[in-house]
Amino acid sequence: MHHACLAGGKRLRPALTRLFCESAGGDVSAAVLPSVAIEMVHTYSLVHDDLPCMDDDDMRRGEPTVHKKWDEATAVLAGDALLTEAFSVLAAHPQAGPLVGILAAASGALGMVGGQVSDLGVDLAALRESERLPAVLTVHATKTAALFGAACEMGCVAGGGTGSEHAREYGYQLGMLFQATDDVIDVTGTAAGIGKTPGKDADLDRPTLVAALGLDGARERAELHAKAALTAAAGFGLSKEHLACSLVGFLTSRTH
Numbered sequence: 001m002h003h004a005c006l007a008g009g010k011r012l013r014p015a016l017t018r019l020f021c022e023s024a025g026g027d028v029s030a031a032v033l034p035s036v037a038i039e040m041v042h043t044y045s046l047v048h049d050d051l052p053c054m055d056d057d058d059m060r061r062g063e064p065t066v067h068k069k070w071d072e073a074t075a076v077l078a079g080d081a082l083l084t085e086a087f088s089v090l091a092a093h094p095q096a097g098p099l100v101g102i103l104a105a106a107s108g109a110l111g112m113v114g115g116q117v118s119d120l121g122v123d124l125a126a127l128r129e130s131e132r133l134p135a136v137l138t139v140h141a142t143k144t145a146a147l148f149g150a151a152c153e154m155g156c157v158a159g160g161g162t163g164s165e166h167a168r169e170y171g172y173q174l175g176m177l178f179q180a181t182d183d184v185i186d187v188t189g190t191a192a193g194i195g196k197t198p199g200k201d202a203d204l205d206r207p208t209l210v211a212a213l214g215l216d217g218a219r220e221r222a223e224l225h226a227k228a229a230l231t232a233a234a235g236f237g238l239s240k241e242h243l244a245c246s247l248v249g250f251l252t253s254r255t256h
Helices: 012-023 028-049 072-090 096-107 112-121 129-158 164-188 209-235 243-253
Strands: none
Touching (some): 012 028, 028 096, 096 112, 129 209, 164 209, 164 243, 209 243
16 A cells, blocks of 8 residues: 555646635635545545556556565555545544535546546447537546545645536546547557556557547547636636646646
8 A cells, every 4th residue: 555655646636726715715624534435535546547457557567566576465455445445534624524525426336436447438439420429428526526526625625715616627627638648658658757658558459649649639538628628717716827827837738
């Protein structure tokens, strides 16, 4: 569990929870437990995603994946334990009820887990051309964007703020942007730069924006989500100079 959680990584989801807690007028201390919880949920999903029965990856965050460092059974159990501990941590928060509901909805069958099922099951080659983009966007919305939306909404709730729907929409669009650029980086990046094996999406025939639209089309789609994220940030009352808006630009241009 420690190996998976503490081996580097962007910590983007917990950073968003803290950012929106403070932006909602809350004290940063109110963001600690939900930030830890959402990072644990995200990390458990990576541990399971790397297993031979899914992506069969040897590297994560520049380190050997859990099943490579130990074995498959240990990786399954470490992921299970991280998921369970996430809700144990969150239960200690004064706003535990709504926070647990937000995180569970985003990470369960209608969110991240459901998105992973779709990611494994969608065969773009078998779909009509008009069906390919909607299929990919559905995977991105559930597998990635739902948890980003939850991160921002949890921060707003933990901070006692209003406008959680705008926070959730910002996170959702940022997640769609993140996944769009991730699809591009899987083609253009290097193992040293991204901390995992590049080219895995194509090798495994995963439904990606690059597969559906090509590199240029994927980049154009990323720009659409960037604009939508900025609109949602404005709806939350954030200025163009706010860190949340700067983050949109950073993710749009990221290379790893």
